[in-house]
Amino acid sequence: MNPQKYINRIQRTIDSYFTKDTVIDALFISHFHNDHILGVTYLAKKCDIKRIILPQLTEAEKLAMFLEDLCDLDYGDSIDEMAKSWQTIFSEKYDRIEVLRDKVNVNDANQEIDLENLQDEIKSGQRVLFHGKWQYIPYNSPVKNVKVKELLDVAKEQCKEIFNGDKISFDELRKYLESDVNRDKLKSAYNDVFKKEKLNETSMTLYSGMLGCNQKCERQCGKAIHYANRYCTLNCLYLGDFEAKMLEYYNGLMEVYEPYFKHIGIIQVPHHGSNNNYNANLYSSSSPDKSSILHRICLVSADSNDEYGHPDEDVLDGIRKEGGIPILVTEFPKTKQVFRIRNE
Numbered sequence: 638m639n640p641q642k643y644i645n646r647i648q649r650t651i652d653s654y655f656t657k658d659t660v661i662d663a664l665f666i667s668h669f670h671n672d673h674i675l676g677v678t679y680l681a682k683k684c685d686i687k688r689i690i691l692p693q694l695t696e697a698e699k700l701a702m703f704l705e706d707l708c709d710l711d712y713g714d715s716i717d718e719m720a721k722s723w724q725t726i727f728s729e730k731y732d733r734i735e736v737l738r739d740k741v742n743v744n745d746a747n748q749e750i751d752l753e754n755l756q757d758e759i760k761s762g763q764r765v766l767f768h769g770k771w772q773y774i775p776y777n778s779p780v781k782n783v784k785v786k787e788l789l790d791v792a793k794e795q796c797k798e799i800f801n802g803d804k805i806s807f808d809e810l811r812k813y814l815e816s817d818v819n820r821d822k823l824k825s826a827y828n829d830v831f832k833k834e835k836l837n838e839t840s841m842t843l844y845s846g847m848l849g850c851n852q853k854c855e856r857q858c859g860k861a862i863h864y865a866n867r868y869c870t871l872n873c874l875y876l877g878d879f880e881a882k883m884l885e886y887y888n889g890l891m892e893v894y895e896p897y898f899k900h901i902g903i904i905q906v907p908h909h910g911s912n913n914n915y916n917a918n919l920y921s922s923s924s925p926d927k928s929s930i931l932h933r934i935c936l937v938s939a940d941s942n943d944e945y946g947h948p949d950e951d952v953l954d955g956i957r958k959e960g961g962i963p964i965l966v967t968e969f970p971k972t973k974q975v976f977r978i979r980n981e
């Protein structure tokens with residue numbers, strides 16, 4: 638992959654949305670693949686980020702993500718750019734809130750927490766309130782890839798230098814990677830374990846929606862929904878590169894988001910429309926009385942000459958068959974979709 642292409646495009650996109658010093662109350666990171674974090678350094682320079690909300694990862698998972706990006710990128714500026722993204726996210730400057738894999742329990746005292754009052758960590762499925770009008774519900778799936786541990790063992794065996802006990806020093810790792818020999822050693826350790834798989838199991842998801850939509854939607858926009866045969870486009874489910882195809886992942890996701898599903902009008906299609914992450918159930922959209930199809934907007938982050946072949950044509954057809962409206966959004970900033978909420 639040529640990351641400069643991404644970086645230029647991301648910067649153009651950021652410029653088309655944000656003016657200098659725009660305050661960003663919360664930046665959610667789905668996972669650490671370079672196509673999801675490369676813009677963060679530029680964004681942090683341009684805007685005033687108040688806090689970063691990210692999935693909690695084990696050291697081994699961080700190493701695996703880092704190596705995966707390393708194998709995907711050409712060495713040189715791009716590795717530096719990637720390392721800078723990690724540094725920005727983990728810099729002292731920001732409040733970081735990690736989303737644990739433990740799920741919020743119905744008996745937990747704090748079912749909802751205001752964004753301003755978040756501490757270092759929250760449980761998966763926690764409702765985070767914003768200005769009493771909006772809610773964010775991040776979900777960090779408890780099922781993870783067993784190969785991560787295997788990779789850690791191989792890396793410990795072959796590249797002892799980067800370990801300090803069980804902990805990896807990412808500064809040491811960066812220095813270690815300056816040598817071609819070391820880089821090849823780590824790349825082959827990674828490739829031996831992971832082959833061509835991608836570690837998307839670490840991808841966090843996010844529901845972003847109007848507070849109290851359950852009642853309000855039926856009262857205020859209920860008629861509009863049926864009139865226009867559309868779900869309420871206020872509420873969005875961001876899926877990052879979530880492994881929706883795998884049943885255990887899908888079931889876990891639905892446990893958390895089931896109550897919100899009939900109010901979700903926009904779905905960000907996981908993994909840029911890849912068939913490996915496609916699950917038709919996500920898009921099935923008959924009205925509650927099964928009398929009509931309610932259309933959902935399905936945003937796909939991919940352009941028409943994506944080098945990985947995203948999005949998959951069968952995925953787009955599948956979405957359309959279920960009533961979804963797929964929209965490709967990263968061709969140019971001109972293709973951006975903006976859904977504004979009127980502040981009354």
Ligand SMILES: [Zn+2]
Nearest residue numbers: 668670837878
């Ligand atoms: Zn990914």
Ligand SMILES: [Zn+2]
Nearest residue numbers: 670672878908
């Ligand atoms: Zn991705």
